[in-house]
Amino acid sequence: VASIGSAEILAVGSELIALGRVDTNSLYLTDQLAELGIAVRAKAIVGDDRRDLSALLGAALARAPLVITTGGLGPTDDDLTREVAAALLGRELQEHPVVLGAIAERFRRRGVSMPAINRRQAMVPAGALVLENPYGSAPGLLFDLGGRLLVLLPGPPREMRPMFEEHVRPLLVPLASGLRARRRVLKVTGRSESQVEEAAFPIYSQPPPAGIEIATTILASPGQIELHLSAVGPDASRTVALLAARVAALEAALGQAVFSTDGRSLEEVVGQALLSRGLRIAIGESCTGGLVTGRLTDVPGSSAWVVGGVVAYDNAVKVSELDVPPEVIARYGAVSEEVARAMAVGVCRRLCADVGVGITGIAGPGGGTPEKPVGTVAIAVSAETLTSRVSVFPGERDVVRRFASASALDMVRLVLGPP
C-alpha cells in the first residue's frame, strides 16, 4: 500500500436504516481518520442484503484507497460482511483454529459452552489479517489488496473503537498522507444565525494563501451559534497561524457575543467567571423549570460556585420561597421584568448567594396574550447592580426554554464582565 489520502466508510445493518439510528461509528472514524490526515470522501449505510452490500462495497473498493466497514460480523445469517467481502475479492473462507479457540475460550470464561452458530465467526478469508477482539466474539479482518486496504470492523462501538485504536490506527500512521486537519470552534450567543453570517462572511470568504484549504461552517441551535473552522495545509505551523488569525478576526467582528474560542460551554465560562471572583450563584426559575440550574450543575466542581435554586412554577412559591411581593405579581403580572427582578433579589438573599438570577416567562403552547405572546421571557440578574430585560423568543416550548436558558446564562456572563 502506498500513501493513503482518502477513505470511504460503509456501515452495515438494516436496523441502522429502518430505525433512523445515527451511525455514530462513522462519526468516530471520520474524526480519527482526519487526525491522521485521511479525508473521508463518502460514507454509506446499507442493510443486511447480500446484493446491496456487494454493490456498495465493490463500488467503494473501486474508488477509495482505504475502505472501512462496520457491522455484519456477528454469528447469525444476517451477518454477511465477511462472506460478501470474501466473494468480492475471490478469497476462500476457511475455519481458523486460533480464532475458533479464542471464541470458544471467551464463552468458557463466562461459564457457557460456545453456541454452534458462533463457529461462523471463525471463518477467515484467505490472506486476511485477523484483528483480535477482546470485547466481543467477532474478530476484525484486514486485507492488504496491493495499493489499497479493506478493513472489516465489528458494529458495537465498544468493540469497534478499541480495535481501530489498537490494530488499525498504528498501521495507518505511516501510510497517511500527513496533511492533518486543524480545527477551531468559536461559540456565540445572543445573535441570530443571519447576524452571525453577515458579520462573519467578509472574513471566512477571503481566499486562503496558496496550498492551504480552509472551510467554515455555521451550526445554529436555540441560543447558541457555533462557527467551525477547519484547515489543511502542508506546513502545520502556517495552517495553525492562519486559523488563529481567522479566529481573531471573527472575534473582533462579533465582539462580546463570542463567549468561547477554546471549546468551553457557556455554563463553564460562567462558572469560571464566578470561581475566579469568589462568587456563588443562586437561580430562581419559572418557565425554564430548572434547566438553568441543571446546566450550571452539569459542570464538574460546580458545588464551589452554585448555592442552589428555586423552581417557582406556581406563583405561590414565588411569594413564599422567593419573597416576591404578591402586589408586584398582581400589578405587573407573573411574567414581567418587575417579578423577574424580585425573583433574582429574593433567591440571592434567601439562599445567601452573591449573584441571583430570576427568570419568568411563557414557554407555551398555552398562556400567551396579545401583549405577552408565547415566547415572552423576563430575565433579571442581581449582583452589584440589578439588570433585567424582556425578550420574545421564537419557536415551540422546548425551543423557548432553551433560548431563555442560554439568554439567562449569557446575561450573567455579561454582568460579571470580561475575565
Added chain:
Amino acid sequence: VASIGSAEILAVGSELIALGRVDTNSLYLTDQLAELGIAVRAKAIVGDDRRDLSALLGAALARAPLVITTGGLGPTDDDLTREVAAALLGRELQEHPVVLGAIAERFRRRGVSMPAINRRQAMVPAGALVLENPYGSAPGLLFDLGGRLLVLLPGPPREMRPMFEEHVRPLLVPLASGLRARRRVLKVTGRSESQVEEAAFPIYSQPPPAGIEIATTILASPGQIELHLSAVGPDASRTVALLAARVAALEAALGQAVFSTDGRSLEEVVGQALLSRGLRIAIGESCTGGLVTGRLTDVPGSSAWVVGGVVAYDNAVKVSELDVPPEVIARYGAVSEEVARAMAVGVCRRLCADVGVGITGIAGPGGGTPEKPVGTVAIAVSAETLTSRVSVFPGERDVVRRFASASALDMVRLVLGPP
C-alpha cells in the same frame, strides 16, 4: 414509473462529512418513505466533489427505482448536484425564465436585488419537473426516467421537508408498493439492557407467521431502554395484530418496568398519573441540580401538576429551604436515605404540594468515598407513604445524573401505582 418498493438516499455536502454532522434529512425521508411502504435500502453521504458525486449517484440510479438526493442545489461553485445529475442523464441545462423570475422576486420582496450568482439556480436540465421552493431560492427537480424516479431536493430541512410533503409525497402515494411498515415502541426503566434482552429474547426470536417480516431493536440510554418493533406484511390488520400480540407478551415478561407502549415519555406518564389523581408535585434536588424538575416542566400543561422545586446544592439550603434537620446531615451525611427523606417531606410541606421528591447523591467526578462511591444516589418520595432507596449508578457525571433523574421519576410512577 411502475410500482416503487425501495429507494436510496444520497446526502450531498462536504460539511456533512467533515464536521461529523448528523444527516437528519435521511432520517426524516426514511420515516416518510416507510410510511408509504417504500423501504430505504441504502443511504450515503458524499462531499462536494464532482467525481465522487457522479460515481455514487450513477451507482444508486443503476440499483434503485427511486433515488432522492438532498443538498448541493445552492448558488455557489460547490453546489454540483444539478450539473452532475444533468451530465449523468445526458440532459442539457437551460435557464428557465419562470424559475429565474421566482428567484428574482424572492430577493425583491426582501428589498435586495438578486446576486448574479443565483442565476445558476434557474438552470434546469431538459425534461425535469421543477418543484417550487417557497422557503428558499433553490427549486427542487424531479426526473421521470421511465421505470425509475430521481428527485433532487435542497439541503436545509426547512426547505426540504415542505417540498417533499407538498410535491413529492403525493406523486409517490400511487406508486408505492403499499406494504407500509407498522411500528410499536415499548419503553422500560429500572432494568439493565441485558436484563431486558434476556426477558425479551424468547418473545422477539419467535419466527413470525409466513409473509410477515418483523424486526425488534433494543436502544439503551441511561435510565431508559426502548424496544422498537417494526413489521411489514401484505395484510395490514394481521400485521397490526401480530405487533399487538408481541407488545402484550413483552409487557407480560417485563412487568411494571414497562412504563409506556404508546410513545409517551416517563415525565408524561408521571404527569398524567398526577393529573388524573388531582395531585401536585414538588421536587427537592441536590445532585441532579434541577434536571428532574426540568424534565417534568418540559411537558406542556405541567403547571397544572408541578408546584415547583428547590435545588439544594449547598447543605445550608437543604436546612434553610427544605427544613432538613442539621443533625440528620451531621449524623448520616448529606448523601443518605435519611436526608433524601427529609428533603422529600420538606419540599412537599414548604411548597404545599401533595407529592414530594428528595434526591441527594454524588454525581462525581469528585466527592466519592469507599462507603459512598461516585454514583451513590439516595431518592425518596413522600406521598401517602414515605418511600426511599439508595442506588449506585455507573458512568460519568452526566450519566449518573441521567440515571438518577429517570430513577426518581420512576419511583414517583410506582408510588402512584397503575393508572
